[in-house]
Amino acid sequence: MDLILGIILGVIVLTLLVAAHEFGHGVIARRNGVKVEEFGIGFPPKVWGKKVAKSPLGAHVLYTINWLPLGGFVRLKGEHDDARDDSSYGSKTFWQKTKILLAGVAVNWLIAIVLFTGLAFVGLPKIIPNQFMIPADTAVSEGHVILSSVVAGLPADLAGLRAGDSIVRFNGLPVDSTEDLTQKVKDDQGKTADVIYSRNNIESKVSVSIRADNSDHKGYLGAGLSQQTLYRSTWSAPIVGVVTTFQLTGATFQGLGDTLAKTTTGLVGQLSTDPTARTTANDDLATAGQSVAGPIGIFGVIFPAAEKAGMRQVVLLTAVISLTLAVMNTLPIPGLDGGRWFLTALFRLLKRPLTEPLEAKINGIGMTVLMGLIIVITITDIGKLTR
Numbered sequence: 252m253d254l255i256l257g258i259i260l261g262v263i264v265l266t267l268l269v270a271a272h273e274f275g276h277g278v279i280a281r282r283n284g285v286k287v288e289e290f291g292i293g294f295p296p297k298v299w300g301k302k303v304a305k306s307p308l309g310a311h312v313l314y315t316i317n318w319l320p321l322g323g324f325v326r327l328k329g330e331h332d333d334a335r336d337d338s339s340y341g342s343k344t345f346w347q348k349t350k351i352l353l354a355g356v357a358v359n360w361l362i363a364i365v366l367f368t369g370l371a372f373v374g375l376p377k378i379i380p381n382q383f384m385i386p387a388d389t390a391v392s393e394g395h396v397i398l399s400s401v402v403a404g405l406p407a408d409l410a411g412l413r414a415g416d417s418i419v420r421f422n423g424l425p426v427d428s429t430e431d432l433t434q435k436v437k438d439d440q441g442k443t444a445d446v447i448y449s450r451n452n453i454e455s456k457v458s459v460s461i462r463a464d465n466s467d468h469k470g471y472l473g474a475g476l477s478q479q480t481l482y483r484s485t486w487s488a489p490i491v492g493v494v495t496t497f498q499l500t501g502a503t504f505q506g507l508g509d510t511l512a513k514t515t516t517g518l519v520g521q522l523s524t525d526p527t528a529r530t531t532a533n534d535d536l537a538t539a540g541q542s543v544a545g546p547i548g549i550f551g552v553i554f555p556a557a558e559k560a561g562m563r564q565v566v567l568l569t570a571v572i573s574l575t576l577a578v579m580n581t582l583p584i585p586g587l588d589g590g591r592w593f594l595t596a597l598f599r600l601l602k603r604p605l606t607e608p609l610e611a612k613i614n615g616i617g618m619t620v621l622m623g624l625i626i627v628i629t630i631t632d633i634g635k636l637t638r
Contacts (some may be wrong), residue, residue: 269322275358293317359577366570368492374481405473585617
């Protein structure tokens with residue numbers, strides 16, 4: 252059931268983020284005199300559609316809901332670069348096209364800023380080293396001790412505890428830190444302890460039979476422990492939201508660069524005749540594979556885990572995904588916003604016309620490569636999900 256709820260939550264969040272991204276394109280397109288023909292939630296085939304006489308995207312826009320619930324789209328009149336009708340995208344200036352193409356990116360960054368600002372008010376988890384805060388307006392606190400993992404067949408699992416549960420009290424005493432709980436469990440090895448835990452903000456009580464032997468180093472409780480540092484701000488929360496977004500944007504670009512570098516060295520290393528070099532190459536490829544997640548990984552692994560951990564983690568993950576969508580759409584990948592802008596800028600510099608057939612061919616190749624990567628990542632995700 253947790254898996255199903257996590258998948259549903261992931262689909263809803265990703266659809267809303269992509270739809271907001273596309274809505275941003277549509278609003279700025281309209282403001283720059285481009286006719287918006289259709290705005291869709293999900294991808295065809297169509298379930299429902301209605302042409303609206305007046306709307307934020309202009310007059311007589313067709314709004315549709317479609318069967319494939321993985322995002323959304325906006326269809327502009329004359330989307331190819333060499334269209335010349337006055338109300339077409341192609342007829343606009345380079346600056347107008349730039350604003351239209353990057354509007355979706357700006358919306359996703361704005362969503363991330365708003366969500367990080369909200370988290371800063373209630374408690375923003377520490378997620379990167381040197382995370383920004385204003386000491387004079389920041390209260391630092393440690394969150395609940397959480398079971399980050401539960402080993403099947405060991406005490407925590409047998410008592411009904413699950414990954415994501417917060418441990419509130421142990422034998423009537425409050426739990427302050429992972430070290431505190433570890434020591435309490437060790438002191439009661441071989442005994443039965445009463446544990447009060449919180450799941451989905453509901454507290455419950457179970458009796459746990461603590462192991463007397465830890466020779467396999469799986470813990471007397473049989474569970475991994477984690478605890479998050481939270482930063483709470485008041486007047487500086489909007490500043491924290493903006494700076495945190497920029498910090499994570501830089502970290503995301505760096506992560507993409509590291510993943511690309513490891514993938515490249517891993518592939519090249521496969522050609523080496525040195526067994527040690529090939530082993531290192533395999534490690535690089537494995538590291539790169541663990542660093543990325545596709546739809547299956549997001550819906551089947553990441554969102555179910557976040558859903559178990561609570562609303563704070565869901566909001567945090569939503570902010571990170573929105574930011575990642577912004578970053579990915581700035582990259583010069585044909586078919587994505589950054590790639591389309593790069594093509595427009597390149598042919599403008601070359602003073603050559605970017606014809607509709609050529610533009611379609613380049614974007615088609617880019618999307619084919621991108622879909623191939625998604626398939627490979629999906630296969631990897633399925634392996635993660637079934638392990």
